[in-house]
Amino acid sequence: MVRGKTEIKRIDNDVSRRMSFVKRRAGLLKKANELAVLCDVDLGVLVFSDHGAGAGQPSDYCSPHTSWSELIQRYETITNVQLQDTYDDEDEDADDQMFMFKEIVGLRRERDRLQASLRRQTGEDLPSGATKEELDTLDQQLELALAKVRERKDKLMDQQLDESYHKVTVIL
Template sequence: MRRGSVEIRRIANNVSRRATFGKRCAGLLKKAHELAVLCDADLGVLVFDAAGRQFHYCSPNASWSELIQRYDSTTSDQFQGGQGMNHDHDQLLSEIARLRQERDHLEAVVRSQTGEDLPSTASVPELGHLEQKLERALGKVREMKDKLLEEQLGESHHRVHILEDQNSFLRHMMSEEGRQRAAVEASAVVAELMAPATLLGGFFPEVEEEEAATSLRLWP
């Protein structure tokens, strides 16, 4: 199944941004290693995070100095030596400054919308508009909270039904076992009661032998 397109933009949450950087940076360095090993390519990857920490990878058959020299030699005509590199470096710095300004502006907008950094010159209509936004956001949060509570309640009811079914099954098994045990005990009692009757209804060898001996003595 094909995934939907994801909008690429800066992550506002600091924790999520750091976690995403760690995962994607590790994946980038892993892909660089696979490209170097599988395709016998000479490459180098250098990454700096927002805190200035450095992450890099260099293919095992090359060094950073060799890669930089090869890069300088292949791009000398295009960038005109050091002047071209300096110009590219200046463009990179200007782009970084622009992105930082955009980040600061977005963070200020978020703080103002959440009421953390309201300007002292805010008018009543502006505050009313902000209040409406917060109420809509609060309504969405409550709606999501109610939905989660309903899902948890439904899951709890499902678990209760499962436990009730298991309890009923165990009770049924215990009652069946009790009936079988009672039947066995009743059979044993009947057998004990039938034993004397069998003796009374049968013959007694000792009595027959005694009668036979008496009849012999009385015979002339």
């Protein structure tokens, strides 16, 4: 079955346009992630919708090993175009927005770092040529984590056993 060529023009039906946006946005962000991972490039994609439940809310993707502020700084350096700090220093709303932006960037960077750490610890991010030493280190980390989980489980079971024993002695 062959699809016909889609004419690129604005979709008139509002519901169809919103659905197309949602589907294509997901595909765009997925492709951005694939490009960043497969080609080891730093990229950012920012999309705003003017309609629907999330009107005005951005959908964004930033490469796992970089941040929006780093991407913007690199862009500004290369193109000599200033994107940040274009507001009046007296404007408190702009200061609050910049503070929130920096907080969000920091939190995303921390999230990305933790996700990368989790992928390494679960073995998902292992290179095909991992050395024996790297695998031994990962094995030791997993053993330590497993020991902590078992210790916590035993502690909880002991507490529950003590509570049950206490309830039985109170009833008798």
